[in-house]
Amino acid sequence: MSDTKSYGFDTLQIHAGSQPDPTTGARQTPIYQTTSYVFRDAEHAAALFNLQEVGYIYSRLTNPTVAVLQERVATLEGGVGAVGCSSGHAAQIMSLFPLMRPGDNIITSNRLYGGTVTQFSQTIKRFGWSATFVDIDDTAAIEAAADENTKAIFCESIANPGGHVADIAAVAAVANKLQVPLIVDNTSATPYLCRPIEQGAHLVVHSTTKYLTGNGTVTGGVVVDSGNFDWTAAGKHPSMTEPEPAYHGLKFHETFGPMAFTFHSIAIGLRDLGMTMAPQSAFQTLLGIETLSLRMQRHVENAQKIATWLENDPRVDFVTYAGLPSSPYAERVAKAYPRGAGALFTFAVKGGYEACVKLVDSVEIFSHVANLGDTRSLIIHSASTTHRQLTPEQQEAAGAAPNVVRLSIGIEDPEDLIRDLDQALSAATA
Incomplete structure (x- = not known):
């Protein structure tokens, strides 16, 4: 679609990110059930692997069906890009992975889904990360919990299970003061009820398993990048600003600008963690989003x-x-x-x-x-x-x-x- 800003939500939920298939003219997004893609020649392959050209290499990284879903959710949320994952829990780890190093911590709401509480209080310790749980309505408590190793704030827009509604704008103001990104889980609200980026959030995560798919058929997750966080301002996120050895010293923020987080999540996060969304799952979720x-x-x-x-x-x-x-x-x-x-x-x-x-x-x-x-x-x-x-x-x-x-x-x-x-x-x- 040429200018998504000029279309309404009901139109975008059906059309954003998709075009008729150029080969067959198929109107519905095809399921590209393939692991790999033929390169035009050796130069094309090298350019893809060097991140000098955008395209398809291997479905652990990118897949055309998943790409349509990523663009559609990013558009509905008002972001610049998105990364599809195998589940909502995978999306949470993917949202933190570019931000964190051993010894770092996050500040998170104490009103969260139980599995998220366990993931943040127990599992992320294995990465050398930690979480401090606070009343997310208490902005003074959020500030008091921060230290030099704090790299993000996390909350849910509408909390599972209690239905608590976060004041995203107030939490975003604290995040901006601390110069760390605010990550909002928007699963329960969906972008139809709430667009956290418009209220100041920097990253949005979803369990697409839930309302976006809406029919209980597949698991999935997505991380939406707002493109509005300045990774260089405080020097707190070296993965985004310092030379990346795996790509010959490429600096993600310098090279990709507002889409630095998205490219890092694909080129390193999906490459090495492998939390990949299946094309069949993306297809089912796209069908759900249409309604x-x-x-x-x-x-x-x-x-x-x-x-x-x-x-x-x-x-x-x-x-x-x-x-x-x-x-x-x-x-x-x-x-x-x-x-x-x-x-x-x-x-x-x-x-x-x-x-x-x-x-x-x-x-x-x-x-x-x-x-x-x-x-x-x-x-x-x-x-x-x-x-x-x-x-x-x-x-x-x-x-x-x-x-x-x-x-x-x-x-x-x-x-x-x-x-x-x-x-x-x-x-x-x-």
Whole structure:
């Protein structure tokens, strides 16, 4: 597309990054199920390997189907480039890899998906990295947690599972003061509800497995590069500014400018970590994105109705949906998330842990799965599953206390979903 800025979201979600196939005229993006690509000649091959020319070498690095997805998500998020990965967890590591060296740390929200908490509190230690968890609403705490080895700040736009809504602009102001990039996981909101780059974020990550694909068929992740972070300003990220030995002293920021992070992530991150998105996964995600705005509208409408019903039910202690007028984040949602607060939230069941377990076992339409963002409505008891590895204190901070159930509201008839929850609550609290 010639000028993506002149098109609306609904048009871009279908057309951005794609053209009819030049060989066959195929309108839908083909699945390029190939490992390698024939070079025109030896000079062409050398130019590709030297990063002097953009093209396709090997599908661990680049693939035409994945490339369309990368451009589409980057366009929807307002970024300059993107890198497709094998999963959302892979995308998180890929977002940190160009920034970090042994001894470095990140500051991260304590309201995160349980797997992310484990990845940041345990797994990244094996790289020699560390994470400090803070209340992301407390900008003073963010600043206090920083030191000379802090290389990034990380948060979720709409947190999983508790539905906390981040004040991205406020956190971005702290990141700019500290001269480190702000990385925002925008999985739960999607670019339809929130564009973190417009609010000051520097990098955006997604588990494309969730709302972007929307049908529960494939796993994937993506890192979007805003192109707006000055890697040279503070000298904190030498991988972006110092000579790279593997490419004969090439300096990524000097050579690629605003797209330095994107090129580094492909030429080094995917090359050496191999967290590659499969072309079939990219194809399935592209199909999902074509209806993203339509689905998100219905997700939000349904979530609003069901959260309101739950809030008024005497068998429920509280509901965390940020779209409710009673939410402490209602004003923030109205300002920064005008299309809605997503469709992921929790509610507390009177009767505690045992009632939650019985509730999950009693639903009929809701599916008990460890996923979110599906067209189907999903339910899980986070404390006994996705957040099981965390301490009780970490569970509370993340919004995954033992008396809480997480819902991912789908696009079914909302009255059917309410009837299902009603009968399940009756069974759980009898």
